[in-house]
Amino acid sequence: LDYQHVQVPFEITLWIMLASLAKIGFHLYNKLPSVVPESCLLIFVGLIMGGIIYGLNDKSPPVMDSDIFFLYLLPPIVLDAGYFMPSRPFFENIGTILLYAVVGTIWNVFGIGFSLYGICQVKAFRLQDVSLLHNLLFGSLIAAVDPVAVLAVFEEIHVNEKLHILVFGESLLNDAVTVVLYKLFRSFCEMPTIKSVDVFAGVGKFFVVGLGGVLVGLSFGMTAAFTTRFTKDIRVIEPLFVFLYSYLSYLTAEMFHLSGIMAIIACAMGMKRYVEANISLKSHTTVKYFMKMWSSVSDTLIFIFLGVSTIGENHEWNWPYICFTVIFCLVWRALGVLVLTFFVNRFHVNTITSKDQFIIAYGGLRGAICFSLVFLLPDFHRKKLFIAATTVVILFTVFVQGMTIRPLVDLLAVKRKRESAPTVGEQIHIRFLDHLLAGIEDISGHWGQYYWKDKLEYFNSKYLQKILLREYDQPKSSIVLLYEKLERKHAIELAEAGQLGHTLPHPSFLCSGFLCSNSDRTVVTDQKLEDTLNLDVLENIQEILARNLYRIRRMGPAYNRHTLPGETEPGEHAKEILILRHRSL
């Protein structure tokens, strides 16, 4: 027996196997997942395993390594989140999301930090040695909502799209704020004196870390799209590039102390559109499937490890501090959401209802990121207190909030997500309204969301597509793609129901069809002659959709009062807008 030799891969494989089997086990009993969220069950499994290890070895079970978490477990989940991010609701609510993520997180950090410092002044609690800076440092790691925990719970309760994207978007984008504040306070803790210059440098760092991450991500995303232009002859390694480039963007961002989460999300969202057009259908299925699989396994492992790491002797149970931490986390988040939403609602027609506000505040789950950050703290005499408080906050939010949020959503009758995907008709109407609004914004001289979207679309079709897409002469509209997808699905359904039989003229043919698959070809050509008319009609429709809907703005700018059709060019366009803008001012 030579266990030493294979230990590392063997144990990794066994952990993944355990995670997968646990997942299967839960789904065998259909009722269980509908009552208890999977994340709770997984933590529970972890707790049991941790207990067993603790009981057998009589020492604390191994704690989840922060490096493993940040380098191997987190990226797949974030990649999956970024790749499947519904881009329309995300960009429509980007302002609100950023407000919650940046201002809201800062509010929580300082709120929790200062009020815990206040608690530390109470002599009865014997916490006077915890300084303000340490409290703020703790606040910075406990304040941030965790994307993994949020995703695990919100995927199961199916609230409406806007509410989902607000909570989930916040949990992703607050990474830059968390990273900066955490590192700032940690370096302040080690500095003898703090100058005001350092504080300003910290504020400047926000933008560097956040925007730097986005830039790194976008550049890797574009490179990935460009690379897939050349994979036509070796389809089999296409999926690899999606994973390699996004992982590289994450690692590069981490290397330069930028926000890795922002980088990987920017990379995934940037490349998705071009990569999908370049790679084959099967490669695409593989990419989607493997991304989901990987993130689901990572997620499972994280929750199991959370459970395992909870058991042991790493904790200092000072109950007043721990209880007040939980209370402050809840109170400050609720206050923050109320105040910020008040401002948001003043500037929006489509307001956030008070029910939605409650769910946003209540959905602020904490998870593995806080847990990894608290273990990364430099050693000082109260570290074990912080670990205990973090553990309790995570378990409280995941178990109590995670398990009660579904009944609450039912009780409050929060607006749910619509079940069916939008039909082609709806898509056409949405697209039409977009163009209409872009035109109205153009005429009125208001540089709004639709104006920028339209500009971006123009830049995309004029330059990016030509560089990044293989067949740039035929960029298909998403509606045409959807139509093709429906047709394909329909065909497969027909084939599986045995309905395709009617393309075969009479039963005697069936036998020859059995004996030689080539004869199928002749049927196709026969049918072609018969159905020329239908084919023509279909092609016409596809052509009309592809040509006219996409670039209607440039093809026939009928809503522009100052030019004749066909006259407009990009340069003139820009001038026109300036003139309009000038007048409206």
Place this chain on the structure above:
Amino acid sequence: LDYQHVQVPFEITLWIMLASLAKIGFHLYNKLPSVVPESCLLIFVGLIMGGIIYGLNDKSPPVMDSDIFFLYLLPPIVLDAGYFMPSRPFFENIGTILLYAVVGTIWNVFGIGFSLYGICQVKAFRLQDVSLLHNLLFGSLIAAVDPVAVLAVFEEIHVNEKLHILVFGESLLNDAVTVVLYKLFRSFCEMPTIKSVDVFAGVGKFFVVGLGGVLVGLSFGMTAAFTTRFTKDIRVIEPLFVFLYSYLSYLTAEMFHLSGIMAIIACAMGMKRYVEANISLKSHTTVKYFMKMWSSVSDTLIFIFLGVSTIGENHEWNWPYICFTVIFCLVWRALGVLVLTFFVNRFHVNTITSKDQFIIAYGGLRGAICFSLVFLLPDFHRKKLFIAATTVVILFTVFVQGMTIRPLVDLLAVKRKRESAPTVGEQIHIRFLDHLLAGIEDISGHWGQYYWKDKLEYFNSKYLQKILLREYDQPKSSIVLLYEKLERKHAIELAEAGQLGHTLPHPSFLCSGFLCSNSDRTVVTDQKLEDTLNLDVLENIQEILARNLYRIRRMGPAYNRHTLPGETEPGEHAKEILILRHRSL
């Protein structure tokens, strides 16, 4: 900048990226891959990179770590080979393959070992300090044909199926022999005296290592099939089990010093059939795609590393020894093939032609396995000589033999692989002949290949399928599956050509179809009423195929002279055969 932190994953990702980009690069020029095999080009890239590293650092570039090779790079390739192994030709030629793999490899090891020892006795070469045992140890690592190298070259030259499976099967199954002989001679080298008991123990180990590996693999394969019975509700982690279980089988076998290659091949071949029936179509696409992708990347990395590791100061250039190694490798393999084939041809109707024999002998490429084994040798003063000889043999076989084998195949007009897949008609005929032969064997009392195949099929449908398959009440014949696949493909082709339009009654319907995808449903039901006849005919045919072809032996044993239809039961069957056997003796 914090490079230390992300170094490990960053460098791994970069190496994989380099490998993938190199692959894309070669395929951009269509002419290059048709002249030079990819493996040569990759080694060349490796040589250049090694040269650059050597030039910059002024020290030998890092050598491919044997652990990394055996634990991470080899398994994906072997898994891919086992999973996509054409099982029919493999089992039809299993005897010949085993003869080549076991007897042939032993022949080569002792041939090369003893004749090199002879060379060492020539005083002019100054090699008298290399003992017989060291020469035999060297022989044991250099004798084995390498599956990775064989696969890389033979995939491109498309020789006929039998020839391909003979060379490729041998390269896979000789692993057990290589492992045993290598470990045996290595331990002999370290022993003071060798008793005859040790030699007999070595012979016994052959069977333990080989059969043990197969058993480990089969048990993991069956567990994998059993696990996928329960994944119906979480399709997304299905592909994972295929990879996890096969990797575990490899690691477990390695842990117990069994043949990991045999284990992973047995696991993949054993589970394939059941896993494919249990998992969804999309999961299956993902499994196939990812396996191909992974093995192709591993393969690329191996050849690049081979090139990189060649550069440096690890070599002792004693040219007589090196040249004679190359010559003996060629000569002993050619002799071995000639002698073994002579015996094989005496017992087979379908003989191996002399052209095929030449290609078998010439296709004995060496590769990364030898290379990793030679670095695993314990340190002794002539290790560098062995490294140099191994490197030259690998480069000679991959470059000279690998590049000339394609022109030779053209020149000799070796029978090629048929391009098209077998049609449904051919499959029916093959199946029919199998049943006929099984019947003939049964009557004549000869326990041949078809008899055992039939027994295995019976055992499978009676017990294994019921345990391992989810819907065991409906085991579909492979012909029905093929028919369904053709139907589906046909449907997609129709949809993509816009031919499905004729299911929509008239053009006015198209608009409503656009606006609501649900109306497609109503069309299907409409069609159903119209095509009931066709549907019935189709279902009948499927039913007839599924019921009658598969278990014809037990349903109506008309070819059995001693029982009335419907009388036979498994127990009686066995008795009958015994009686028949008795009589024929």
